[in-house]
Amino acid sequence: MKPKYLLPVVVFAQFSGTSLWFALNAVLKDLHKLYPDTSNFLSSMTSSVQLGFVIGTAIYAVLTISDRFSPVKVFVYSTLLAAFFNLLIVWIPVSFKELLIIRFAVGFFLAGIYPVGMKIMADWYDKGLGRALGYLVGSLVLGTSFPHFIAFFSLSIHWQSVIIATSIIASSGALLMFLFIKDGPFRKKAGRFNPKSIIASFKNSSFKTYSFGYFGHMFEVYTFWAYVPIIIQQYNQHSSYSFNISLWSFLIIASGLIGCVLTGEFSAKFGSAKLAFGCLSFSLICCLFSVSFSQVSPFVFITIMLVWGMSVAGDSPQFSALISQNTNPEYRASSITIVNCIGFAITIISLQILQFATKYITDEYVYLILAIGPVVGLISTFKSTFEVRYKV
Incomplete structure (x- = not known):
């Protein structure tokens, strides 16, 4: 029997741990003053964390760390x-x-937080995994939007205080996890080190199908989040109405929390596959509408952006649930982690492609590039979605 505090404790621990990933964005301007001669400071800092996470997930997966050892302990130590x-x-x-190396190290150990948190949920939830992951991934989405929330209120916070606070919050989440959460009853401990388990996972047709759906989702989501402030700024330039960039960036990205929770709550009724497919479809439609942003009313623009924010994130927990349920339980954590690794590597490629494209494609059409992600995801999952009804 699952303890009532299981979901809130794991969700808080996940949010507090991943706050190390995003909270630094709120003080980057102050931190940049310490390195005035450094160009591309923001992109360099972001890329170092992302690269650390990609390499970290690869190593965690290949060494099957969270399958061979207690995932709760791996989460706490990481x-x-x-x-x-x-x-x-x-x-x-x-x-x-040295600052880049430190941020790389933070990203590296985040590989033992985000995907391992999903593994812990999968070990506890034989049924209702889609709902549990909806709240878990939603906490990550909220963390992503939080720096924009701070920027909106123009809080004058010393950057050292933010760093210390995030480390304390993260450590408190780890302490709660250590004190109250045990390894789940559906966990199967893996045997000796077996890197072939990763290859074996992709031989499972369902696992491969939903992994490619997730890869399509990842091509779009982080690049969209990164460009939300720019999209709003571009709209303001063509409109007589001016949106507050920080406030609406926060609201649009944070709306993904609603998307994650809604798909989680309805996953048992409609099935994770159909909900993930639906979110991909809505995000594709919103992406196609971006060509008309300069011509629509403020109400239409912000409505489309909010729907885009909800749909672009809402499929993530359902794809994670489907991937988890279609892999060997003994190597579940490694399978989830390697999919995260590939997915986040794709986000780096997507960001670079869009940044390069902005030099040659007008603002009106450049965001159509993001449609590549949902198109790939929809093609990959169409057959399996409508042949079988999956329930999570």
Whole structure:
């Protein structure tokens, strides 16, 4: 029997742990003043964390760390290590290169937080996994939007205080996980190190189908989040009405929390596959509507953006549930982690493609590039979605 506090504790621990990933964005301007001669500061800082996460997930997956050892302990130790490296920025003066290495290390140990949190949920939820992951992934989405919330209120917060606070919050989440959460009853401990388990997972047709659906989702979601402020700014330039960029960036990205929760709540009734397919369809439609943004009313523009924000994130927990349920339980964590690894590597490629395209394609048409993601996801999952009704 699952304890009543299981879901809120794991969700809080996930949010607090991943706050190390995003909270630094709120103080990047102040931090940049310490390195005035550095160009592309924001992109360099972001890329270092993303690269650390990609390499971290690859190593965690290949070594099957969360399958061979207690996933709860892996989560706790990874969170504490990430929090420790985060604090190094405050404790010791560092050069810009050392700062990048520290952020890389934070990203590396985040590989033991985000995908492992999903593994812990999968070990506890034989049924209702889609709902549980809806709240879990929703917490990550809320963390992504939080820096824009801080920017809206123009809070004057010393950057060292933010770093210390995020490390304390992350550590408190790890402590709660350690004290209250045990490994789930559906966990199957893996045997000796077996890197072939990763290849074996992709031989499962259902696993491969939903993995490619997830890859399509990842091509779109992080690049969309990164460009939300720019899309709003571009609309303001063509409209007599001016949206507050920080406030609406927060609301649009945070609306993904609603999408995750809604798909989670309805997953048992409609099935995770159909809900994921529906979210991909809506995000594709919104993406296609982007060509008319300069011509629509403020109400239509912001409505489309909010729907885009909800749909672009709402499919993530359902794809994660489907991937988890279609892999060998003994190597579930490794399978989830390697899919995360590939997915986040795709986000880096997507960001670079769109950034390059903005030099040659007008603002009106450039965001059509993001449609590549949902199109690939829809093609990959169409047959399986409408042949069989999956319930999670």
